[in-house]
Amino acid sequence: MLGYPITLPLWAAVPTLVLAALGAKAFIFDPIIRRVLNRRERDLKAHLNTTLIRPLPAVLQVPRRVLMERLFNDAEVQAAIDLAADTRGRDAAEKEARTYVDEMMPSFFALFYFHVGYWLARRYLRSMYDIQIAQQPPPGAYTDIPEDASIVLVGNHRSNMDVAVLSYLASRTSMVSFAAGEWAAVWPVNRIMHMSGSYIIRREAQSRLYKKVLARYIHMMIGAHMPQGIFLEGGLSRDGAIQPVKLGLMRYILAGLGKGGTRDIVFIPVAFNYDRVPEDLTLLAHQDHGFARKSKFYTLKSTIWHSFGVSARLLRISRRRYGQAAVSFGPALSARDWLAEHGGSVEALDDEQRKAIVAPIAESIIGRISDIIPVLPVSLVATVIHESGSDILQKTEIKQGVLRLLERLRQRNVPMAIDELDGETTYRKGLDVLLSREVLIQDEGHLYRNPDKKALLAYFARTIAHYFEDLSEENKATAPLYSILTVSEPETPT
Numbered sequence: 324m325l326g327y328p329i330t331l332p333l334w335a336a337v338p339t340l341v342l343a344a345l346g347a348k349a350f351i352f353d354p355i356i357r358r359v360l361n362r363r364e365r366d367l368k369a370h371l372n373t374t375l376i377r378p379l380p381a382v383l384q385v386p387r388r389v390l391m392e393r394l395f396n397d398a399e400v401q402a403a404i405d406l407a408a409d410t411r412g413r414d415a416a417e418k419e420a421r422t423y424v425d426e427m428m429p430s431f432f433a434l435f436y437f438h439v440g441y442w443l444a445r446r447y448l449r450s451m452y453d454i455q456i457a458q459q460p461p462p463g464a465y466t467d468i469p470e471d472a473s474i475v476l477v478g479n480h481r482s483n484m485d486v487a488v489l490s491y492l493a494s495r496t497s498m499v500s501f502a503a504g505e506w507a508a509v510w511p512v513n514r515i516m517h518m519s520g521s522y523i524i525r526r527e528a529q530s531r532l533y534k535k536v537l538a539r540y541i542h543m544m545i546g547a548h549m550p551q552g553i554f555l556e557g558g559l560s561r562d563g564a565i566q567p568v569k570l571g572l573m574r575y576i577l578a579g580l581g582k583g584g585t586r587d588i589v590f591i592p593v594a595f596n597y598d599r600v601p602e603d604l605t606l607l608a609h610q611d612h613g614f615a616r617k618s619k620f621y622t623l624k625s626t627i628w629h630s631f632g633v634s635a636r637l638l639r640i641s642r643r644r645y646g647q648a649a650v651s652f653g654p655a656l657s658a659r660d661w662l663a664e665h666g667g668s669v670e671a672l673d674d675e676q677r678k679a680i681v682a683p684i685a686e687s688i689i690g691r692i693s694d695i696i697p698v699l700p701v702s703l704v705a706t707v708i709h710e711s712g713s714d715i716l717q718k719t720e721i722k723q724g725v726l727r728l729l730e731r732l733r734q735r736n737v738p739m740a741i742d743e744l745d746g747e748t749t750y751r752k753g754l755d756v757l758l759s760r761e762v763l764i765q766d767e768g769h770l771y772r773n774p775d776k777k778a779l780l781a782y783f784a785r786t787i788a789h790y791f792e793d794l795s796e797e798n799k800a801t802a803p804l805y806s807i808l809t810v811s812e813p814e815t816p817t
Contacts, residue, residue, distance in 0.1 A: 360434065363434060364432070364433055364434055367433050367434055367437065367438075368383070368384070368433050371433065371437065375495070375496060375497050376465065376466055376495075376496045376497065377465075377468075377474065377496055377497035377550065378497075379433070379497070379498060380547050380548045380549050380550075381547070382543075382544070382547035382549060383431050383433075383498075383520075383549075387428055387429070387430040390428055390543075391421075391424050391425065391428045393543070394424050394427075394428065394536070394539060394540055394543060395420060395421060395424050397539050397543075399535060399538075399539055400420060400535055400536055400539050402535075403420075403531060403532045403535035403536070404416045404417060404420050404532065406531065406532075407419065407420075407530075407531070407532045416532065419530075419532060420532060420536060423532070423533055423536040423537070424536060424540075426508065426513075426522075426523045426524075426525075427522040427523065427524070427536065427537065427540045428517075428522065428540070429500065429516075429517045429518075429519075429520045429521060429522055430514075430517045430518060431498070431517075431518065431519075431520040432518040433498075435518045435519070436494075436498055436518065436519055436520060437494060437498075440490070440518075440519055441491065441494050444487050444490060444491040444494075445491060447487070448484075448487060448488060448491055448648070450644070451484075451601075451644060451645045451648075452597070452598075452644070452645055452646065452647060452648035453644075453646070453647050453648070454488065454491075454492075454647075454648045454649075454650070455647060455648070455649050455650070455697075455740045456492070456649075456650055456651070456652070457649045457650065457651045457695075457697035457698075457738035457739060457740040458651040458652060458653070458695055458697070458738035459651075459652045460652055460653075460654055460655070465496070465591070465655065468589050468655065469586070469587065470548070471548070471584055471585065471586045471587070472548070472585070472586060472587035472588065472589050472657075472659075473545045473546075473548050473549070473550075473551070473576075473579070473585050473587070473588045473589070474497075474548075474550045474551070474588075474589050474591065475550070475551045475552070475553060475576060475588060475589070475590050475591070476489065476493070476499060476550070476551070476552045476553075476590075476591045476593050477552075477553055477554070477555055477590050477591065477592055477593065477688050477692065478552070478553075478554055478592070478593035478594065478595060478692065479554070479555075479556065479560065479565050479593075479594055479595060479692050479693075479696065480554035480556045480557075480558060480559050480560060480566070480595075481559070481560055481563075481595045481596065481597060481600055481786075482559065482595070482597060482600040482601060482602060483506075483559070483601075483602065484597070484600075484601065484648070485554070485595050486501050486503075486521075486552070488595065488648060488650060489552060489593060489650070490519070490552075492650060497550050498520050498550065499520070499550045499551070499552045500520040500521055500522065500544065500549050500550060500551055500552065501519075501520075501521045501522075501551075501552040501553075502521070502522060502523075502524050502551075502552075502553060502572060503516050503521050503522070503523050503524070504523070504524065504526055504558075505523075505525055505526065505527075507521070507523050508523050520549075522540065524537060526557060526558070537575065538575045538578065541572065541575040541576060541578075541579070542575065542578060542579045542582070545576055545579035545585055545588065546579055546582065546583040546584060546585055548584070548585070551576065553572050553573070553576070555568045555569065555570070555573065555685060555688065555689055555692075556568060556569065557569035557571070557572075559602065559606055560606070561606045561607065561609060562606075562607070562781070562782060562785055563781070563782040563783065563784070563785035563786045564785040564786070564788065564789070565689065565692070565693060565789075568685060568689060570681050570682065570685055573681050573684070573685050574678065574681045576588065577658065577677055577680065577681055577684065578674075578677055578678075580658055580669060580672065580677060581669040581670065581672050586659070586669060587657055587658060587659040587669065588657075588658040588659075589655050589656070589657050589658070590655065590656045590657075590658070590684070590688050591652065591653070591655050591656075592652070592653035592654075592656070592688055592691040592692045592695065593650065593651070593652055593653070593692070594650070594651040594653070594692050594693075594695045594696040594697060594738075595648070595649070595650055595696075595697075596648075596649045596696055596697045596698070596699055596702065596740070596786055596787075597645070597646070597647070597648050597649075597699075598645055598646025598647045598648070598699055598700075598701045598756050599645040599646055599701075599756065599760070601645070603779065603782060604779070607778050607779065607782060646699075646701065646752075646756055647699055647700075647740055649697035649699060649738075649740030650697065651695035651696065651697050651738045652695075653691045653692065653694070653695045654691070656684070656687060656688060656691065658680075658684065661680075661684060661687065662680070665683075667680075693789055694737075695738050696738075696786065696787060696789075697738050697739065697740040698732055698737055698738070698739040698740065698741070698787050698790075699739075699740050699741070699753070699786075700741055700749045700750070700752040700753035700756070701752075701753040701756040701757065701783055702753070702783055702784070702786050702787045703725050703728050703729065703749060703750075703753055703787075704721060704725060704750060704753030704754055704756075704757060705753070705757065705762075705780055705781075705783035705784040706728060706783075706784045706787060706788070706791070707721050707724035707725055707728065708721065708757075708763070708772070708780060708784075709780055709781055709783075709784035710724075710784075711724070714771060714772045715769060715770070715771055716763070716769070716770040716771070716772070717769070717770070718754075718768075718770065721750065721754065721770070722747070722750045725749060725750045725753070726750075728791075729749065731790075731791075732790060735790070737790055757780070757783075760776070760779065761773055761776060762776040762779055762780050762783075
């Protein structure tokens with residue numbers, strides 16, 4: 324009977340072939356691929372723990388579904404669910420909590436982060452910028468941080484590129500988990516962020532249940548010594564200067580100090596500056612209200628448009644470079660040492676004292692960040708032109724002004740991403756950027772301000788304006804701290 328052919332009609336053959344293909348995928352190919360990837364993932368993590376300066380935290384070995392259940396069943400989260408259930412019902416409250424947990428919990432994939440992600444970031448960033456480290460601590464400054472301390476990198480937020488730049492530079496030291504905003508909640512961006520170890524937060528959410536889930540997630544990761552990356556401004560700078568500080572995440576982070584195995588939290592200040600920020604014109608256009616009033620359609624449209632731009636650069640279709648991107652790393656600030664200097668100790672901390680130290684520590688960190696923001700040629704030239712008050716400019720006057728500013732900055736040991744450039748080269752590089760952006764118009768040897776680009780000129784100048792303000796050391800540190808505890812930590816339900 325096996326020698327006889329079997330004939331099926333087309334309407335039966337097509338579904339049979341489809342089901343056979345799906346079965347082969349589900350029961351043959353998927354298990355093989357999953358087994359190979361899991362083996363390579365285990366081998367890579369074992370290798371990284373011997374080569375990275377800061378080994379991967381043990382929590383990254385725990386399956387995501389286990390961590391999600393651990394967070395959902397946390398006693399404080401369950402108490403918050405009980406409170407929400409009084410008004411919305413138990414099923415609705417649990418469903419809401421699981422949605423929050425799913426948004427936050429990463430599914431870190433080392434092969435993606437250290438291989439695919441690193442290659443993509445390197446190719447993309449180098450197609451846009453010449454990346455320089457303007458200042459870094461002495462060798463070994465971070466290797467002395469004890470293993471039972473949690474590391475938090477704190478930066479000024481100039482661009483969405485900040486996360487990619489910092490992850491790229493830190494990829495040979497350790498992985499860093501960042502908080503991403505609502506823009507990253509769109510598929511497939513959310514999956515990419517989760518594989519990178521990042522978590523997604525709703526910055527405008529005011530739900531008591533949401534705040535409790537977020538607080539407990541951060542407590543869990545701080546207790547597991549997961550390196551964190553945060554931006555104290557809570558959003559992108561819309562005018563080039565450091566924005567009002569929001570302390571919600573800082574408060575959650577410091578709430579874990581001295582609890583469990585976290586004997587210390589070490590903050591590393593990071594400062595960014597760019598010759599050109601991809602979002603600068605959009606940020607200037609939304610200075611008053613930011614993006615809070617934008618719809619999900621706007622977020623989706625922006626994400627798709629940005630994805631096309633990223634793809635064009637990865638495929639080398641777009642080759643237009645933006646100039647320099649500079650990063651400075653400041654001296655680490657230990658919460659334990661800070662407490663000791665102010666007459667306290669980690670062991671004696673109670674919950675009220677933890678809340679009280681959030682603002683002072685944030686002031687110290689934001690002051691250190693403002694002290695190390697890198698100076699770029701475009702910042703210097705923009706500052707000279709912005710302060711001149713004249714619409715018609717002479718090149719010799721701009722050059723002399725740049726030389727004067729350079730001398731003042733060098734006397735203060737301000738980090739500058741201009742290497743060994745002389746004043747002439749610095750002036751020309753900055754001028755070329757402003758001419759390419761049409762901030763300045765050149766005609767018959769004269770330079771004219773473009774009245775339509777005054778806001779962009781001021782944007783460049785504000786990035787380093789604080790270096791020339793006459794502020795005392797105390798005021799200089801506290802000037803950017805406009806709002807205290809703008810996101811309050813939910814109290815533990817009783």
